[in-house]
Amino acid sequence: MKKIIVNNYEEASSVAAALFAEQIWQKPDTVLGLATGGTPVGLYNRLAAMNKAGALDFSRVVSYNLDEYYPILKSNDQSYDYFMRDNLFNHINIKPENIHLPNGEAKDPAAECAAYDAAIAAAGGIDLQLLGIGVNGHLGFNEPEAALHAGTHLTDLTPSTLQANARFFGDDPSKVPTQALTMGIGTIMSARKIVMIATGAVKAPIIKDLFSGRISTNNPGSFLLLHPDATVIVDRAAMGE
């Protein structure tokens, strides 16, 4: 696992944007794995600015997002579908038919999850997967548990995640959906390259655990230690400085 230590969130976003731009320049039909949350917003702003400036073309890029609340309407402004349109897709020239998220409106979540993994495989797999990490170590919504799922699946969210995400739901954890569809740890680990961004003092304990080199399902992020091409961009606050 390669570590890049930067001063702050803005630098983390710029370093990540350079890695994503390089990937798309090298392979214009790149299959991206994308993430939601506070972490990727700075990266998405930079990618949108590069697209607007004519420096980065998304016309052949394909994307698969990590996760989505379940159930949730795409029109709900707290859905990840909405988040992605608002923060990235409405601002770049990606083709609508190339955008994929787990469908929070699906009637049959198990069928939706199986179809999602099949679609990723049929697209040739993910070239570059973006990740944040939860304060509890989750990747996507692979929460700390005794055992992790390999494939995309329906999962319960932990109290820690409901608490962490309450800030998007009027600070009320009871308003956060209690389940989600998420890529599994195997789906994530199958990506050819992974870039994780972790910033802010709130992430310092979990980053310390990750950098201890121990692999545990109690810190799903620690599986990145096994990946052949994972880069973790961490700012000084998340380093505990």
Ligand code: PGA
């Ligand atoms: P954040 O979430 O980017 O809002 O910190 C990260 C995560 O929960 O994976």
